[in-house]
Amino acid sequence: MRVFNFSAGPAMLPLPVLEQAQAELADWKNSGMSVIEVSHRGKDFVACAAETQALLREVLGVPDNYKVLFLQGGASAQFDAVPLNLAAPGDLVNFIKTGQWSAKAIAASKRQALRVDVIADETASGCTTIPAPGSYEVDPGAAYLHYTPNETIGGVEFDHIPAAGDVPLVADASSTILSRPLDVSAYGVVYAGAQKNMGPAGLCVVLVRDDLIGKARPGTPAILEYAGMAAADSMLNTPPTFSVYLLGLVLSWIQQTGGLAAMAERNRAKAAALYGAIDASGFYSNPVAPNARSWMNVPFLVPDPSLEKTFVQEAWAAGLTNLGGHRSVGGMRASIYNAMPIEGVQALISFMTDFERRKG
Numbered sequence: 001m002r003v004f005n006f007s008a009g010p011a012m013l014p015l016p017v018l019e020q021a022q023a024e025l026a027d028w029k030n031s032g033m034s035v036i037e038v039s040h041r042g043k044d045f046v047a048c049a050a051e052t053q054a055l056l057r058e059v060l061g062v063p064d065n066y067k068v069l070f071l072q073g074g075a076s077a078q079f080d081a082v083p084l085n086l087a088a089p090g091d092l093v094n095f096i097k098t099g100q101w102s103a104k105a106i107a108a109s110k111r112q113a114l115r116v117d118v119i120a121d122e123t124a125s126g127c128t129t130i131p132a133p134g135s136y137e138v139d140p141g142a143a144y145l146h147y148t149p150n151e152t153i154g155g156v157e158f159d160h161i162p163a164a165g166d167v168p169l170v171a172d173a174s175s176t177i178l179s180r181p182l183d184v185s186a187y188g189v190v191y192a193g194a195q196k197n198m199g200p201a202g203l204c205v206v207l208v209r210d211d212l213i214g215k216a217r218p219g220t221p222a223i224l225e226y227a228g229m230a231a232a233d234s235m236l237n238t239p240p241t242f243s244v245y246l247l248g249l250v251l252s253w254i255q256q257t258g259g260l261a262a263m264a265e266r267n268r269a270k271a272a273a274l275y276g277a278i279d280a281s282g283f284y285s286n287p288v289a290p291n292a293r294s295w296m297n298v299p300f301l302v303p304d305p306s307l308e309k310t311f312v313q314e315a316w317a318a319g320l321t322n323l324g325g326h327r328s329v330g331g332m333r334a335s336i337y338n339a340m341p342i343e344g345v346q347a348l349i350s351f352m353t354d355f356e357r358r359k360g
Contacts, residue, residue, distance in 0.1 A: 099151030
């Protein structure tokens with residue numbers, strides 16, 4: 001029986017995608033082999049990777065002057081790859097800090113011997129807010145400005161793209177990519193782990209503007225160096241073949257269901273329904289400022305923390321899984337990525353209403 005899986009990642013995938021992968025798994029393209037068995041150098045997989053890249057460009061509207069890279073190591077590898085490719089030791093970089101993932105990126109840049117200036121830091125609010133446009137100043141001499149559009153753990157999301165002027169803007173878009181239209185041209189680099197909205201873990205998609213390629217510092221590992229990977233069509237080493245294949249199926253599903261504009265409306269409606277239920281309750285609460293609430297990750301609390309374990313266990317028994325909050329913050333968290341249908345959100349709201357009636 002399929003459950004409604006609210007995991008923050010690896011996350012729920014669209015059922016039609018899973019069913020197609022299941023049907024093709026043992027014999028892909030009448031080859032007598034699985035897609036996970038064929039050579040990444042073979043013509044069938046080379047064509048699959050090229051088609052997946054073309055689909056991503058089409059669905060996301062990636063301009064021609066950007067390279068699309070399919071890399072490994074997840075988004076966390078890019079915490080180091082970005083400074084290695086875009087800055088030399090001692091260079092100044094700017095950061096906006098809104099939670100634990102931006103903090104990890106900051107720590108990596110310090111390890112890479114950069115001068116880090118956190119130009120906006122939301123720690124004082126417990127990282128439940130985002131900085132207002134115009135409330136911070138980007139240093140024009142910075143190698144780049146880095147921010148995290150959506151903090152998966154805290155459920156904090158930007159409602160705007162930070163203005164960076166001529167400084168390249170870098171975004172860790174792991175938990176928002178493909179959830180709505182994205183103006184890629186506003187960025188120098190966009191990177192995203194696949195395990196939220198794009199497919200299974202193991203793949204990181206990197207979109208990098210052409211003028212930022214070829215500047216990696218000496219000693220950068222080959223599999224992290226953008227120019228070399230771009231020249232090799234992301235096949236300098238064996239790519240995560242199954243993840244690339246699944247990404248292609250996910251992109252086709254997005255197209256078939258109306259594209260990113262339609263996806264955005266569905267995601268907006270799901271988030272509005274869940275936040276509406278939380279706000280209307282005298283039992284549940286959400287700590288995030290209303291203008292910073294994530295569409296993708298919705299944390300919520302109950303008045304008595306001792307009820308959290310009971311909530312999670314009873315929800316699991318009701319087919320609503322992985323609702324426990326991140327281990328660092330507790331509470332509950334519902335991740336409602338693209339593949340989560342509105343019926344799953346409605347089922348969660350019904351359970352929450354009943355739980356409040358019984359425990360409130």
